[in-house]
Amino acid sequence: MKFAVKALSSGKARAGVVHLGSCPSSIETPCLLLSTRKGLPIFISPDLLSSLPSPDSNLLQFSPLHLEGASSTLVSSGREVSKRCVNIGQEARWGDTTPNFDSSEGPSPKTISSIGGLHQMVGLHEYGFAAVARDSIQCLPECGSTNKTGASFETPCGRRLIKPVEYMEMITSMKPNLWATLADEVPAWANNKRNKTSVDRTVKWLDECIARSPLLLKLVGRGGQNRVRVNPIGFRVVRAGGAVFGSIVGGSNIEERKRCAQEVAVRNVSGYWIGGFGLGESMEERPSLLNAVTDNLPKDWPRMICGLGLPEEVLQGVAAGVDLFDSAYIYHLTIGGFALTFPLDRTEKIDYNYQLSDQGSDRTKINLRATVYRKDATPIVEDCCCYTCQNHTKAYINHLLNVHEMLAQILLEIHNTHHYLGFFRSIREAIKEGCFEQFQKKFVQSRREHLAADVVSV
Amino acid sequence: MALRFEVLGRFNRARAAQLTLPHFACQTPLFMPVGTQGTIKGLTTDQLEEIGCQIILGNTYHLALRPTSELIDELGGLHKFMNWPRALLTDSGGFQMVSCITNLYVAGIFYTQWHFAYIFQVSLLHLADITEKGVTFQSPVDGKPMLLTPEESIQIQNRIGADIIMALDDVVRTTITGPRIEEAMYRTLRWVDRCIAAHKRPHEQNLFGIVQGGLDPVLRDICVRGLVDRNLPGYAIGGLAGGEDKDSFWRVVAQCTAALPEDKPRYVMGVGYPLDIVVCSALGADMYDCVYPTRTARFGTALVPEGVLKLKHNAMVNDTRPIDPTCACMVCKNYTRAYIHCLVTKDAMGSQLLSYHNLYYMLQLSRNLHSSIVEGRFPECYIIPDSNLCASRNSNVVRFLWQFPKGDVPEWVCNAMDVAGIDISSCCSS
Numbered sequence: 110m111k112f113a114v115k116a117l118s119s120g121k122a123r124a125g126v127v128h129l130g131s132c133p134s135s136i137e138t139p140c141l142l143l144s145t146r147k148g149l150p151i152f153i154s155p156d157l158l159s160s161l162p163s164p165d166s167n168l169l170q171f172s173p174l175h176l177e178g179a180s181s182t183l184v185s186s187g188r189e190v191s192k193r194c195v196n197i198g199q200e201a202r203w204g205d206t207t208p209n210f211d212s213s214e215g216p217s218p219k220t221i222s223s224i225g226g227l228h229q230m231v232g233l234h235e236y237g238f239a240a241v242a243r244d245s246i247q248c249l250p251e252c253g254s255t256n257k258t259g260a261s262f263e264t265p266c267g268r269r270l271i272k273p274v275e276y277m278e279m280i281t282s283m284k285p286n287l288w289a290t291l292a293d294e295v296p297a298w299a300n301n302k303r304n305k306t307s308v309d310r311t312v313k314w315l316d317e318c319i320a321r322s323p324l325l326l327k328l329v330g331r332g333g334q335n336r337v338r339v340n341p342i343g344f345r346v347v348r349a350g351g352a353v354f355g356s357i358v359g360g361s362n363i364e365e366r367k368r369c370a371q372e373v374a375v376r377n378v379s380g381y382w383i384g385g386f387g388l389g390e391s392m393e394e395r396p397s398l399l400n401a402v403t404d405n406l407p408k409d410w411p412r413m414i415c416g417l418g419l420p421e422e423v424l425q426g427v428a429a430g431v432d433l434f435d436s437a438y439i440y441h442l443t444i445g446g447f448a449l450t451f452p453l454d455r456t457e458k459i460d461y462n463y464q465l466s467d468q469g470s471d472r473t474k475i476n477l478r479a480t481v482y483r484k485d486a487t488p489i490v491e492d493c494c495c496y497t498c499q500n501h502t503k504a505y506i507n508h509l510l511n512v513h514e515m516l517a518q519i520l521l522e523i524h525n526t527h528h529y530l531g532f533f534r535s536i537r538e539a540i541k542e543g544c545f546e547q548f549q550k551k552f553v554q555s556r557r558e559h560l561a562a563d564v565v566s567v
Numbered sequence: 568m569a570l571r572f573e574v575l576g577r578f579n580r581a582r583a584a585q586l587t588l589p590h591f592a593c594q595t596p597l598f599m600p601v602g603t604q605g606t607i608k609g610l611t612t613d614q615l616e617e618i619g620c621q622i623i624l625g626n627t628y629h630l631a632l633r634p635t636s637e638l639i640d641e642l643g644g645l646h647k648f649m650n651w652p653r654a655l656l657t658d659s660g661g662f663q664m665v666s667c668i669t670n671l672y673v674a675g676i677f678y679t680q681w682h683f684a685y686i687f688q689v690s691l692l693h694l695a696d697i698t699e700k701g702v703t704f705q706s707p708v709d710g711k712p713m714l715l716t717p718e719e720s721i722q723i724q725n726r727i728g729a730d731i732i733m734a735l736d737d738v739v740r741t742t743i744t745g746p747r748i749e750e751a752m753y754r755t756l757r758w759v760d761r762c763i764a765a766h767k768r769p770h771e772q773n774l775f776g777i778v779q780g781g782l783d784p785v786l787r788d789i790c791v792r793g794l795v796d797r798n799l800p801g802y803a804i805g806g807l808a809g810g811e812d813k814d815s816f817w818r819v820v821a822q823c824t825a826a827l828p829e830d831k832p833r834y835v836m837g838v839g840y841p842l843d844i845v846v847c848s849a850l851g852a853d854m855y856d857c858v859y860p861t862r863t864a865r866f867g868t869a870l871v872p873e874g875v876l877k878l879k880h881n882a883m884v885n886d887t888r889p890i891d892p893t894c895a896c897m898v899c900k901n902y903t904r905a906y907i908h909c910l911v912t913k914d915a916m917g918s919q920l921l922s923y924h925n926l927y928y929m930l931q932l933s934r935n936l937h938s939s940i941v942e943g944r945f946p947e948c949y950i951i952p953d954s955n956l957c958a959s960r961n962s963n964v965v966r967f968l969w970q971f972p973k974g975d976v977p978e979w980v981c982n983a984m985d986v987a988g989i990d991i992s993s994c995c996s997s
């Protein structure tokens with residue numbers, strides 16, 4: 110992985126390029142990582158995925174935990190599933206979860222290795238994969254059950270405790286382009302003591318993950334192999350298992366955020382993963398927390414974040430100097446039957462005299478379940494060039510939602526992803542033109558005015 | 568009449584033809600995937616074109632309930648509504664009313680993620696009551712009694728605008744016996760006249776009549792003659808695939824195909840197992856439809872030349888082979904059984920990928936049937952399991968009876984093939 114910052118705007122917002130070995134061309138940042146389930150987008154099959162703009166859509170995020178399960182039955186290290194449930198005192202919980210739990214869920218790490226890793230397994234050879242345990246959809250950190258041995262997550266198969274050694278076994282077999290180290294994420298309401306513990310653990314696990322990361326390449330100095338990069342601190346080691354992103358946590362405590370960032374910054378990593386956001390903190394306190402992190406990180410490595418979804422939240426992240434974002438927001442919109450419609454052209458004057466009778470819309474998105482779209486023979490966004498808008502009408506999607514047909518989600522995920530990629534393109538343009546701050550202000554303000562107008566009209 | 572039917576090749580009773588419909592020129596024998604509610608579950612129309620789908624079947628009953636035929640009409644017809652440039656066929660709506668309750672309920676148990684609300688509605692549907700006037704049933708939407716007459720069925724289908732529309736028939740279970748079968752057959756004939764009279768777009772839509780008569784050759788014969796006299800654009804063989812034994816099934820098909828005109832398409836309704844399609848094609852049928860490939864995909868089963876492959880099975884968990892190594896579809900080119908195993912019945916993508924493969928398989932089977940009949944090598948490639956012969960001509964042939972160990976081909980297949988004039992004695996035990 111290579112990364113370079115190309116432009117700065119408003120002090121911290123930055124536009125850059127990231128190049129991954131498997132992707133044929135560089136991807137510009139700030140950018141969106143597409144959410145996946147078991148390595149493929151949730152509804153967009155690989156042949157449809159290629160209809161999205163490339164290389165913007167070539168970065169995918171996945172959780173190794175999605176493919177976990179087989180390892181627990183095949184590895185004979187006492188990590189037997191039933192034992193684990195008893196250990197964490199969750200018997201009552203297991204009772205009503207999926208009966209498939211004891212049968213193996215996915216291929217074993219050995220099988221994934223023999224297939225050739227994740228890229229090969231999901232047939233997306235020219236895409237970049239970023240592995241992060243938390244996916245903000247199905248795999249959520251469960252800090253109450255996390256202990257010193259490993260991090261706990263709520264997953265569709267129940268609660269799972271993942272130890273660094275297990276996590277690294279998955280990373281080794283899946284061979285993602287980049288991966289975040291295991292983190293102990295806590296919600297915003299965690300107390301200081303718990304916060305401090307989470308920072309200590311996350312840093313300790315970082316060292317453990319790096320120590321266990323696969324096939325250390327030999328240390329190479331300046332001018333060595335092109336995969337190996339040098340930073341001012343010393344030699345960088347890139348491992349066969351992909352670029353390491355050091356995880357940063359600290360909850361809603363500025364001091365802990367700072368401490369964690371400083372600890373991670375001195376370690377041998379190729380980028381940073383900022384965790385612990387989207388877990389209950391308020392919009393108001395977020396900028397200072399984000400800044401506490403990014404102010405303490407070296408400028409020339411990429412920063413990835415999890416849990417910032419809404420356009421306003423993404424803008425907050427960009428303003429603090431974050432480069433890579435996850436797209437759980439797209440998933441939630443799609444499942445709810447929503448389609449993004451906000452204007453993408455930055456010069457376009459946002460129409461404040463939008464019809465007030467326009468139900469099912471909050472001016473950034475529309476709810477296609479609303480009856481107003483029953484006979485609407487126009488595409489979601491008139492000049493949108495995504496597959497959905499080029500081929501289908503709002504009336505058709507409204508019908509698909511009414512009759513619970515899967516094609517509705519396929520079409521919505523395509524449109525929403527396409528639209529959000531466009532939003533990120535606008536952000537990059539604004540940064541390159543040095544007017545990100547105005548862009549952010551204008552966007553936030555127009556949304557606020559629309560919402561206010563709606564309240565008044567009601 | 569709004570179709571042209573040209574036979575391009577024959578092998579005894581089997582025939583390959585070009586069926587030119589208002590929206591598409593199709594090659595027969597052909598399989599029609601079922602797109603009940605204006606979509607084939609989990610596939611886009613582009614993907615369907617990509618895998619070579621020629622006709623999609625829409626269910627009048629479902630479309631009339633939601634989004635309603637008036638709305639489809641207002642938005643320019645079903646082709647435009649679902650953005651499908653190729654051909655469409657709609658059924659009459661009668662069959663669904665009678666059979667919906669059990670069928671969908673069974674399908675729904677495993678597929679609650681997408682059908683939860685729907686199953687509840689449908690399971691409330693009371694048994695339909697059939698009188699001379701039409702089919703009375705309880706509306707699944709508001710519970711009111713509703714009457715579907717032949718005139719109304721055609722009116723609805725005229726609004727939906729499919730290339731082929733079906734006459735309303737009086738459907739009875741093939742497993743029952745007695746005077747009800749006879750009554751249903753005569754009523755079907757009376758209703759077909761009402762359908763013809765009600766049909767407002769004969770130059771854009773083809774009305775097919777349906778042969779009824781249960782398993783009784785005499786009744787079937789009366790019905791076929793009655794329909795042939797009415798000179799319809801095409802004919803369907805109905806009332807099959809409802810639990811009758813296979814030997815009765817193929818005999819009815821054989822009788823009807825022998826009696827139906829050579830220059831009109833013949834459609835066997837509800838038939839969809841690959842083996843049934845091969846046998847019916849050998850007997851001279853041209854068109855088939857079934858929910859089987861897509862439904863079984865959602866249950867986690869893949870269609871393969873050897874039969875079926877249950878991807879849910881634990882044996883797949885570390886199997887790094889493709890579903891079918893001889894298949895050229897997007898799924899088989901890219902994915903292992905191990906990966907599909909971890910998706911099926913859990914993730915939407917599992918249904919999507921397996922439906923894609925299964926439909927590709929059925930459509931490839933149709934294409935292979937067509938070309939093998941045209942090229943005069945139908946029995947070699949489909950019936951006689953001779954690998955060298957097949958491999959030398961076409962590396963991707965469907966080796967049909969391979970799923971049965973030598974000498975173990977079901978008796979009904981042997982009997983049917985005998986009637987079709989294809990010698991498979993080497994595979995039959997007797």
